[in-house]
Amino acid sequence: MLLRPQGIMIDGHLEWGLEVFIVDGEIVELRPHTGLPDDYILSPAFVNAHSHFEYRGLQGQVPVGDYWAWLRNLTELKQALSAEEVLRDCLQAAEENRRTGVAWVGEHSDRLGSAPAMVQHQLEGVIFQEVITFFEHDDPGAKLDSIRARAEQAQASGFESVVLNPHALFTVDPKTLEQIGQSHGPVSLHFAETRFERDLLEARSGPLAAFFRENEVPFPRSESMLGWLQDSGLLRPGVQLVHACDVTEDEIEVMAASGLTVAHCPRSNQALGCPAAPVFEIVRAGIAVGLGLDSAVSSGPIDMFAEMRAARAVSLERGRPLSAEQIYRMATRWGAESVPVLGPAGTFGRLGWEIFEGSTVPLIKLHLPNATDTDSVLDQGTPACVEWVAVR
Ligand SMILES: [Zn+2]
Numbered sequence: 001m002l003l004r005p006q007g008i009m010i011d012g013h014l015e016w017g018l019e020v021f022i023v024d025g026e027i028v029e030l031r032p033h034t035g036l037p038d039d040y041i042l043s044p045a046f047v048n049a050h051s052h053f054e055y056r057g058l059q060g061q062v063p064v065g066d067y068w069a070w071l072r073n074l075t076e077l078k079q080a081l082s083a084e085e086v087l088r089d090c091l092q093a094a095e096e097n098r099r100t101g102v103a104w105v106g107e108h109s110d111r112l113g114s115a116p117a118m119v120q121h122q123l124e125g126v127i128f129q130e131v132i133t134f135f136e137h138d139d140p141g142a143k144l145d146s147i148r149a150r151a152e153q154a155q156a157s158g159f160e161s162v163v164l165n166p167h168a169l170f171t172v173d174p175k176t177l178e179q180i181g182q183s184h185g186p187v188s189l190h191f192a193e194t195r196f197e198r199d200l201l202e203a204r205s206g207p208l209a210a211f212f213r214e215n216e217v218p219f220p221r222s223e224s225m226l227g228w229l230q231d232s233g234l235l236r237p238g239v240q241l242v243h244a245c246d247v248t249e250d251e252i253e254v255m256a257a258s259g260l261t262v263a264h265c266p267r268s269n270q271a272l273g274c275p276a277a278p279v280f281e282i283v284r285a286g287i288a289v290g291l292g293l294d295s296a297v298s299s300g301p302i303d304m305f306a307e308m309r310a311a312r313a314v315s316l317e318r319g320r321p322l323s324a325e326q327i328y329r330m331a332t333r334w335g336a337e338s339v340p341v342l343g344p345a346g347t348f349g350r351l352g353w354e355i356f357e358g359s360t361v362p363l364i365k366l367h368l369p370n371a372t373d374t375d376s377v378l379d380q381g382t383p384a385c386v387e388w389v390a391v392r
Helices: 053-058 067-079 083-099 114-120 141-156 174-182 196-203 206-214 225-231 249-257 266-271 279-284 304-317 324-330 333-338 374-380
Strands: 005-010 013-016 018-023 026-032 038-044 046-051 102-109 124-131 162-166 187-191 239-243 261-264 289-291 363-366 386-388
Touching: 005 018, 013 374, 046 083, 046 239, 046 261, 046 289, 046 333, 053 067, 053 083, 053 102, 053 114, 083 102, 083 114, 102 114, 102 333, 114 124, 114 141, 124 141, 124 187, 141 162, 162 174, 162 187, 196 206, 196 225, 225 249, 249 279, 261 279, 261 333, 266 304, 279 289, 279 304, 289 304, 289 324, 289 333, 304 324, 304 374, 324 333, 324 374
Parallel strands: 005 038, 046 102, 102 124, 124 162, 187 239, 239 261, 261 289
Antiparallel strands: 005 013, 018 026, 038 363, 363 386
């Protein structure tokens, strides 16, 4: 199959005058135009580095602005949904991910529904089956058994890549955290989304500390964020930190040296009043950063272009701007590297999510006749401009 687009997104840049020849889903040749091009831009499909399909149905129903109130509200509302409603919401979110050009997802899942949705909408990636044992901290055995059974049920629906995964450091008991940490498998956990985790550790104050007291849950042993990760066996390669809003430059250096990756969710962070994540510094330290659409209940509509624009705007507001090219890499190659899934020879993350000879990356066409560079792709892109290339 020969594709002769006007432009091709390579390494986040919009390159002109190239065409690709594809055999059995593999790009076998990338060469200069041999004829008149068609009017579209060819791009690697997107990677959604962090997502929660199951909350799609609650989009616009939980007031945002205050993280703690939002979380409590969401936790209450989700109880009211039936299994059929959860499945319906997951299917809708998966369909909308596909529509915005996403092919690979780091999906956090509590209740069942994500696995059949991934299968039905031809999405690949990994399902992080959320472990939450906050209330069962004394004796988490029965809760863990039920979560394990849920993961097996998810796999039974035809999606193999499901792993047991801590939701966050503060929602899982220390023993279970340690067990998962020492398993050396892929982990993706919410980390430093707010100031509240640091306040809990350093000052034993704030809403998280109050929540621990209220429920008679012992405080964590560690007094530092990275110490907490270290104690849990999670300061190592194969661990993706979701959000990483409240991290210092010193902590970023240690995160880089430890082989951690990051999922950046700028729209969710903005909506919930989280600190602006220091993504410029995280990228500069050499950490693989992906863009996460998170849940529609905090981020809003499932739209990778809106997420890229938000990443650009937030970085500008911080006075540490990221280039459109860097942000495009976050939505593609870096995103694939940031989602930890067992790769070849003990590596984590999917490598080679890029257009080059020998690549099998899924491809999309972007119908943006007025785009002249990556910035304008970000400005003008919407899910409506995406068309999938069927090569297999
Ligand atoms: Zn999340």
